[in-house]
Amino acid sequence: MDPFSSPAPSNGSSGPSTEALMDQVKAQLAQAYAEEFLETVRSKCFSKCITKPGTGLSGSESSCISRCVERYIEATRIIGQALFNSPRKSSSRLHVTLGFDERLLLGLTDCSGCPLPTAIASR
Amino acid sequence: MENSAELQRFLEEEKQKAMVSEMVGKITNVCWDKCITGTPGSKFSSSESTCLTNCAQRYMDMSILIMKRFQSMQ
Numbered sequence: 001m002d003p004f005s006s007p008a009p010s011n012g013s014s015g016p017s018t019e020a021l022m023d024q025v026k027a028q029l030a031q032a033y034a035e036e037f038l039e040t041v042r043s044k045c046f047s048k049c050i051t052k053p054g055t056g057l058s059g060s061e062s063s064c065i066s067r068c069v070e071r072y073i074e075a076t077r078i079i080g081q082a083l084f085n086s087p088r089k090s091s092s093r094l095h096v097t098l099g100f101d102e103r104l105l106l107g108l109t110d111c112s113g114c115p116l117p118t119a120i121a122s123r
Numbered sequence: 124m125e126n127s128a129e130l131q132r133f134l135e136e137e138k139q140k141a142m143v144s145e146m147v148g149k150i151t152n153v154c155w156d157k158c159i160t161g162t163p164g165s166k167f168s169s170s171e172s173t174c175l176t177n178c179a180q181r182y183m184d185m186s187i188l189i190m191k192r193f194q195s196m197q
Contacts (some may be wrong), residue, residue: 018126022133033144068163075175079151082179
């Protein structure tokens with residue numbers, strides 16, 4: 001099914017069920033996030049690790065790239081913690097900047113709902 | 124009709140989550156460049172991880188300062 005077609009209605013109503021729509025939105029957001037994240041990692045690691053492109057990837061280039069991917073995922077985690085898990089001072093800065101509902105902010109602290117690199121790293 | 128309210132709430136929440144993810148992504152992008160100057164190792168040095176933490180928090184401080192300055196100009 002392409003991303004823009006609707007699933008068949010399951011209960012005789014005239015449109016897709018709300019839940020199916022919500023699932024579709026979540027899946028598309030997760031995919032868009034993953035693609036953007038991967039593009040960023042490609043860009044960073046190419047500039048760090050491939051200084052003089054040769055006729056193939058050398059062993060050191062390959063291991064540099066592996067380490068780079070791990071480090072970038074770790075950096076994302078560190079930034080997330082710096083903004084959400086550190087002392088109240090930082091969280092309240094965030095609250096002021098984004099006008100967040102505090103409950104939503106707290107719900108995001110463990111990021112169970114958001115498509116963070118933990119999902120990517122576990123593939 | 125309650126579908127519509129539920130959908131509204133859901134979309135608003137997803138929008139917030141997406142904004143947060145985008146912000147974390149943007150800050151990680153910028154702070155990686157500032158803090159990870161050499162070739163990536165098998166773990167971060169403590170100065171690298173401290174730099175990342177500081178960088179994220181200073182970026183937020185700056186963001187607030189900019190908003191305040193901007194608002195005071197209206």
